[in-house]
Amino acid sequence: MSKLIDKLSDTVRGRVITASDPDYDDARAVYNAMHDRKPRAIVQCMDSADVMAAVAAGRDGGLDVAIRGGGHSVPGFGTLDDGLVIDLSKMNNVQVDPNKKVACVGGGATWGDTDHATYPFGLAAPGGIISTTGVGGLTLGGGIGYLTRSLGLSVDNLLSADVVLADGRQVTASHYQNEDLFWALRGGGGNFGVVTNFEFQLHEVGDIVGGPLFYEFEDAAAVLQGYREYIAQAPEQLGCFFGWQIAPPLPFIPENRVGDLFCVLVTCWNGPHEEAEKVLKPLRDVAEVKAEYFEVMPFPALNSLFDDAVPKGMQHYWKADFITELTDQAIAAHIVHGEKTPHISSSMHLHPINGAAQRVGADETAFGHRDKNFSPVIAGIWDDPADNEANIRWVKDYYEAIHPHSGSDGGYVNFMSSDDEHRVAANYGANHERLTAVKAKYDPDNVFHINQNIFPAKG
Numbered sequence: 001m002s003k004l005i006d007k008l009s010d011t012v013r014g015r016v017i018t019a020s021d022p023d024y025d026d027a028r029a030v031y032n033a034m035h036d037r038k039p040r041a042i043v044q045c046m047d048s049a050d051v052m053a054a055v056a057a058g059r060d061g062g063l064d065v066a067i068r069g070g071g072h073s074v075p076g077f078g079t080l081d082d083g084l085v086i087d088l089s090k091m092n093n094v095q096v097d098p099n100k101k102v103a104c105v106g107g108g109a110t111w112g113d114t115d116h117a118t119y120p121f122g123l124a125a126p127g128g129i130i131s132t133t134g135v136g137g138l139t140l141g142g143g144i145g146y147l148t149r150s151l152g153l154s155v156d157n158l159l160s161a162d163v164v165l166a167d168g169r170q171v172t173a174s175h176y177q178n179e180d181l182f183w184a185l186r187g188g189g190g191n192f193g194v195v196t197n198f199e200f201q202l203h204e205v206g207d208i209v210g211g212p213l214f215y216e217f218e219d220a221a222a223v224l225q226g227y228r229e230y231i232a233q234a235p236e237q238l239g240c241f242f243g244w245q246i247a248p249p250l251p252f253i254p255e256n257r258v259g260d261l262f263c264v265l266v267t268c269w270n271g272p273h274e275e276a277e278k279v280l281k282p283l284r285d286v287a288e289v290k291a292e293y294f295e296v297m298p299f300p301a302l303n304s305l306f307d308d309a310v311p312k313g314m315q316h317y318w319k320a321d322f323i324t325e326l327t328d329q330a331i332a333a334h335i336v337h338g339e340k341t342p343h344i345s346s347s348m349h350l351h352p353i354n355g356a357a358q359r360v361g362a363d364e365t366a367f368g369h370r371d372k373n374f375s376p377v378i379a380g381i382w383d384d385p386a387d388n389e390a391n392i393r394w395v396k397d398y399y400e401a402i403h404p405h406s407g408s409d410g411g412y413v414n415f416m417s418s419d420d421e422h423r424v425a426a427n428y429g430a431n432h433e434r435l436t437a438v439k440a441k442y443d444p445d446n447v448f449h450i451n452q453n454i455f456p457a458k459g
């Protein structure tokens with residue numbers, strides 16, 4: 001086996017890091033510290049040729065292969081024991097064509113890399129809410145964030161992708177070439193190959209008006225009900241998700257309220273600045289806002305506002321659903337379990353996915369739940385492994401309480417933990433069968449299986 005690794009080291013331009021390397025511990029660490037895995041080697045790819053060599057080495061050497069973009073996968077899909085990690089983090093170059101409003105984004109770039117490159121042109125591609133998350137994993141699962149209501153999911157803005165397939169070839173997938181692959185990539189995760197380059201349609205997003213509004217926990221029912229009504233028909237340039245938040249020590253939080261549990265609405269108005277207050281008024285009217293940080297700011301500033309709250313190296317356990325109706329019973333269950341939010345970094349976020357994302361047909365991309373209005377995630381995040389049991393229990397109890405009100409078995413693949421793999425078919429709904437056929441065509445031996453795995457259809 002060491003011969004294979006030696007040969008790979010001779011072939012690629014990036015580093016091949018094994019257990020004897022002083023940088024091994026750094027190179028193997030992923031964002032969710034629960035996944036303390038020991039790969040045989042981590043290949044820090046510099047370009048497509050390195051990726052092609054790494055895929056071939058894994059396949060020919062009979063090694064399992066994990067693909068790592070930004071490393072944020074909660075189930076730890078960016079690492080593994082005893083196999084090969086194809087680490088794309090050095091492939092984070094982003095090139096912007098401001099005339100065509102298009103960006104070419106390296107397969108290992110983060111959303112921070114992308115925002116940094118597009119903002120000077122007054123442009124952005126729709127991503128998530130944290131800048132350290134990888135473009136790769138987030139996009140391939142769908143991509144839900146501040147701009148979803150007006151511009152759709154990240155996949156809805158993908159123009160093409162360069163993909164290294166299981167057989168080692170690189171192909172381009174788009175509306176014009178390998179259309180079946182392009183369809184599957186837009187929601188089907190890392191099941192179909194290693195994306196070395198994403199081409200995104202950009203949109204005019206410069207300085208936005210946004211930030212969090214804090215309401216008393218006791219007003220949660222009014223806030224959730226008012227939010228539910230308003231977000232169903234609010235102007236689409238308003239992104240706004242609901243969450244629980246234990247107040248951190250920040251300048252806009254009254255000192256005597258630090259550590260108290262609040263409910264928050266985190267807003268992003270990408271319309272005329274002078275209209276921001278008018279658009280926000282219905283949300284201000286649902287209950288008294290006790291603290292806020294609502295300002296004009298560069299979009300990249302909003303997209304990185306919460307980065308420090310969720311640094312690398314914490315413990316994560318998440319669960320998720322899709323929902324059409326946020327019923328009063330569901331709201332009651334949210335409040336019972338929201339009140340027990342165990343850690344300042346933990347929350348339940350309720351992301352709206354109505355608007356532009358719903359104008360794409362359910363069978364147009366692999367992300368099939370286009371009739372759903374919300375994508376809730378119960379995100380258990382804490383620092384001390386000694387607290388794992390209690391925190392995981394909180395997530396599971398919360399989930400069991402709200403799931404019966406969801407009206408759907410599926411959830412967003414990117415918000416799931418590894419013990420949710422039995423839900424993969426439900427996560428794709430009617431699109432699952434077609435995904436298994438595309439998988440059989442492009443990865444019949446399931447080389448890429450360290451993911452929410454779609455099995456290749458049989459013969």
Ligand SMILES: Cc1cc2nc3c(=O)[nH]c(=O)nc-3n(C[C@H](O)[C@H](O)[C@H](O)COP(=O)(O)OP(=O)(O)OC[C@H]3O[C@@H](n4cnc5c(N)ncnc54)[C@H](O)[C@@H]3O)c2cc1C
Binds near residue numbers: 066068132
């Ligand atoms: C703090 C935090 C905030 C988040 N916020 C959001 C959010 O706002 N919106 C949202 O939609 N999701 C969000 N997520 C979920 C996120 O989309 C997933 O965790 C996603 O998998 C992260 O992608 P990554 O590249 O960083 O992860 P990685 O761990 O690097 O990759 C995860 C998996 O994605 C696949 N993959 C990654 N890159 C590639 C590539 N180039 N080619 C092929 N396959 C690839 C592989 O299967 C890989 O195993 C968040 C996660 C965290 C931890």
